[in-house]
Amino acid sequence: MAGEVRQLDDRKLAVLRAIVQDYVGTEEPVGSKALVERHNLGVSPATVRNDMAALEEEGYIHQPHTSAGRIPTDKGYRLFVDKLAEVKPMSAPERRAIRHFLDGAVDLDDVVARTVRLLAQLTRQVAVVQYPSLSRSTVRHIELVALAPTKVMLVLITNTGRVEQRMVDCPGPVGETVLADLRARINARAVGQRLPDVPGFLEELPAGFEQPDRPTVSTVLATLFEALAEQNEERIMLAGTANLTRFGHDFPLTIQPVLEALEEQVVLLRLLGETADAAMTVRIGREIAYEGLNSTSVVSVGYGSGDESVAKLGVIGPTRMDYPGTMGAVRAVARYVGQILAES
Amino acid sequence: MAGEVRQLDDRKLAVLRAIVQDYVGTEEPVGSKALVERHNLGVSPATVRNDMAALEEEGYIHQPHTSAGRIPTDKGYRLFVDKLAEVKPMSAPERRAIRHFLDGAVDLDDVVARTVRLLAQLTRQVAVVQYPSLSRSTVRHIELVALAPTKVMLVLITNTGRVEQRMVDCPGPVGETVLADLRARINARAVGQRLPDVPGFLEELPAGFEQPDRPTVSTVLATLFEALAEQNEERIMLAGTANLTRFGHDFPLTIQPVLEALEEQVVLLRLLGETADAAMTVRIGREIAYEGLNSTSVVSVGYGSGDESVAKLGVIGPTRMDYPGTMGAVRAVARYVGQILAES
DNA sequence: CTTGGCACTCGTCATACCCGAGTGCCAAAA
DNA sequence: TTTTGGCACTCGGGTATGACGAGTGCCAAG
Numbered sequence: 211m212a213g214e215v216r217q218l219d220d221r222k223l224a225v226l227r228a229i230v231q232d233y234v235g236t237e238e239p240v241g242s243k244a245l246v247e248r249h250n251l252g253v254s255p256a257t258v259r260n261d262m263a264a265l266e267e268e269g270y271i272h273q274p275h276t277s278a279g280r281i282p283t284d285k286g287y288r289l290f291v292d293k294l295a296e297v298k299p300m301s302a303p304e305r306r307a308i309r310h311f312l313d314g315a316v317d318l319d320d321v322v323a324r325t326v327r328l329l330a331q332l333t334r335q336v337a338v339v340q341y342p343s344l345s346r347s348t349v350r351h352i353e354l355v356a357l358a359p360t361k362v363m364l365v366l367i368t369n370t371g372r373v374e375q376r377m378v379d380c381p382g383p384v385g386e387t388v389l390a391d392l393r394a395r396i397n398a399r400a401v402g403q404r405l406p407d408v409p410g411f412l413e414e415l416p417a418g419f420e421q422p423d424r425p426t427v428s429t430v431l432a433t434l435f436e437a438l439a440e441q442n443e444e445r446i447m448l449a450g451t452a453n454l455t456r457f458g459h460d461f462p463l464t465i466q467p468v469l470e471a472l473e474e475q476v477v478l479l480r481l482l483g484e485t486a487d488a489a490m491t492v493r494i495g496r497e498i499a500y501e502g503l504n505s506t507s508v509v510s511v512g513y514g515s516g517d518e519s520v521a522k523l524g525v526i527g528p529t530r531m532d533y534p535g536t537m538g539a540v541r542a543v544a545r546y547v548g549q550i551l552a553e554s
Numbered sequence: 555m556a557g558e559v560r561q562l563d564d565r566k567l568a569v570l571r572a573i574v575q576d577y578v579g580t581e582e583p584v585g586s587k588a589l590v591e592r593h594n595l596g597v598s599p600a601t602v603r604n605d606m607a608a609l610e611e612e613g614y615i616h617q618p619h620t621s622a623g624r625i626p627t628d629k630g631y632r633l634f635v636d637k638l639a640e641v642k643p644m645s646a647p648e649r650r651a652i653r654h655f656l657d658g659a660v661d662l663d664d665v666v667a668r669t670v671r672l673l674a675q676l677t678r679q680v681a682v683v684q685y686p687s688l689s690r691s692t693v694r695h696i697e698l699v700a701l702a703p704t705k706v707m708l709v710l711i712t713n714t715g716r717v718e719q720r721m722v723d724c725p726g727p728v729g730e731t732v733l734a735d736l737r738a739r740i741n742a743r744a745v746g747q748r749l750p751d752v753p754g755f756l757e758e759l760p761a762g763f764e765q766p767d768r769p770t771v772s773t774v775l776a777t778l779f780e781a782l783a784e785q786n787e788e789r790i791m792l793a794g795t796a797n798l799t800r801f802g803h804d805f806p807l808t809i810q811p812v813l814e815a816l817e818e819q820v821v822l823l824r825l826l827g828e829t830a831d832a833a834m835t836v837r838i839g840r841e842i843a844y845e846g847l848n849s850t851s852v853v854s855v856g857y858g859s860g861d862e863s864v865a866k867l868g869v870i871g872p873t874r875m876d877y878p879g880t881m882g883a884v885r886a887v888a889r890y891v892g893q894i895l896a897e898s
Numbered sequence: 899c900t901t902g903g904c905a906c907t908c909g910t911c912a913t914a915c916c917c918g919a920g921t922g923c924c925a926a927a928a
Numbered sequence: 929t930t931t932t933g934g935c936a937c938t939c940g941g942g943t944a945t946g947a948c949g950a951g952t953g954c955c956a957a958g
Contacts, residue, residue: 375709
């Protein structure tokens with residue numbers, strides 16, 4: 211029996227949808243009369259009032275003052291996002307603009323910088339983009355350069371364009387031929403592999419060298435493994451903080467904790483980290499674990515060069531955001547960044 | 555003859571100093587009565603009123619409303635900073651804390667990140683730190699890696715630890731021997747040179763290669779020169795934007811243009827760029843060319859590993875800031891960062 | 899040149915008031 | 929049973945009013 215879960219009929223859902231849409235547009239509590247005027251619901255304000263009472267009973271909307279209109283609650287937005295809204299695709303000109311803007315990037319830093327700015331501009335909110343993380347990337351090339359008799363520079367280049375570099379102090383002089391040999395063997399085994407998998411393919415390597423060269427080989431490999439494991443390098447980029455000023459009129463109280471949260475890279479990383487890889491994730495208000503962001507919503511998604519996501523990006527805005535539009539922009543940008551990364 | 559420049563006697567200057575100090579502390583217009591109470595000036599309020607009238611006449615202070623106290627003008631702050639204030643040195647425990655905090659840094663990124671956070675925390679304002687600029691650095695190594703028959707990756711490593719990387723699309727296939735030759739010749743000439751000087755040493759290089767290879771060599775060099783010249787790559791790091799919320803009660807109007815300005819790296823770079831290398835620079839309100847920052851002050855100074863400054867850092871705050879304290883913090887931090895860089 | 903006195907200005911705060919949007923409820927209509 | 933029109937009620941926001949007080953400018957005396 212239906213018992214506990216009360217069903218909301220279609221019209222009530224339509225009313226909720228209308229309330230969300232209007233409130234997002236006007237930022238003011240929306241009343242029954244205004245609703246029937248702006249949306250042709252085909253019923254009278256009184257009927258809508260009854261539906262509103264039911265919706266409020268169920269916790270989807272709420273009225274700030276006795277004699278005011280209704281505003282959606284977090285739960286209301288949640289229902290809206292899950293059931294009532296469809297991602298709004300970008301228009302063709304918009305897609306062209308995105309494409310064109312991102313195509314101009316010269317290197318990875320630039321790709322990320324352009325992406326984050328673009329996203330902030332499209333959504334008029336705060337945008338966050340995570341750098342392609344090392345752990346999800348694959349090896350494009352590993353280079354060894356002799357800088358001095360016992361000094362070797364190791365350069366690791368990933369398929370996402372990231373470059374990591376380390377100095378290696380070798381226990382003894384390194385011959386150029388040994389180095390070339392080592393370079394060839396490492397690349398033969400490692401190229402195309404995911405970073406965390408690489409050590410497994412190289413473990414046996416020292417055994418293939420002459421006894422006197424083995425310590426050197428081991429030292430180089432140790433440094434390489436270290437560079438591969440370095441997870442700290444999770445970097446992110448922010449843009450659009452100025453958009454915070456549009457969030458509301460109850461300013462300082464709202465904006466301060468948000469600004470503080472945005473300064474904590476750890477918080478942002480965790481925020482993005484909780485994003486499901488493939489699907490778009492929307493977290494609304496209290497659903498966000500971090501307190502300072504309790505009155506915001508986060509729309510995030512993974513992006514990557516192939517099917518797999520190598521990092522996340524997203525948007526932080528007020529709970530009263532334009533969800534369909536924001537989700538459309540986030541999805542489109544993620545898709546194009548993926549393409550750009552795949553091409554380069 | 556003294557004629558045009560009216561002299562302000564010592565007591566008037568003392569009054570101005572007292573006004574600035576009080577206003578910075580209370581953020582409220584300061585009246586004659588409160589002044590004589592808080593500072594023992596040894597004269598009556600009426601006398602102070604006369605002095606205030608004179609100071610206002612000269613444009614150092616100004617009253618927001620007929621029946622309100624006085625607040626300093628930009629010109630007043632300027633006089634205060636130039637003649638009336640002394641940089642307040644950090645206390646010994648503070649210096650120890652700075653030292654200790656910066657000593658924990660593991661690489662260049664970390665040094666900059668720690669510095670900017672520290673500065674924001676010490677001054678409780680917005681801090682800006684510029685990365686050691688490429689143009690002042692020297693070449694540690696330049697690496698060329700063949701990724702595909704016509705694709706070469708160029709990696710530039712500087713003595714300050716920065717790594718720049720570029721993809722080069724060559725007009726034709728590149729042989730490994732040619733590439734090795736080119737790599738050797740470039741490094742032989744460029745290592746140890748300052749980045750802007752490098753092109754001068756490499757101009758003749760294509761002529762030393764066989765005719766068919768010259769286009770490739772030229773292409774690689776062109777990309778290298780581009781990377782060397784890229785002034786855009788002047789990166790900066792920000793912290794403390796949350797402190798903006800303490801700036802005033804007339805919020806959105808004040809904070810929005812500032813946030814916008816802070817997002818424009820170009821603006822910030824120009825701001826720091828105008829800083830004199832050695833001496834500390836203080837720019838107050840309208841003295842700042844960029845419109846969005848017209849109601850803020852900027853305290854900045856160069857820092858570097860030796861005598862020479864390799865980059866700038868500074869603080870952005872309201873014109874009503876604690877100048878002596880801020881200047882002290884900026885100077886101290888710059889000094890210690892310089893030491894850290896010199897050591898590493 | 900300094901000081902005390904005094905009238906004047908004006909912004910802030912508190913109070914009171916009205917207006918209107920929006921509600922909940924009820925009885926009648928569909 | 930659901931929808932509708934009517935109606936009394938609530939309450940936040942805006943405006944007018946007035947008292948208060950901090951602060952000033954000016955003047956005449958010290």
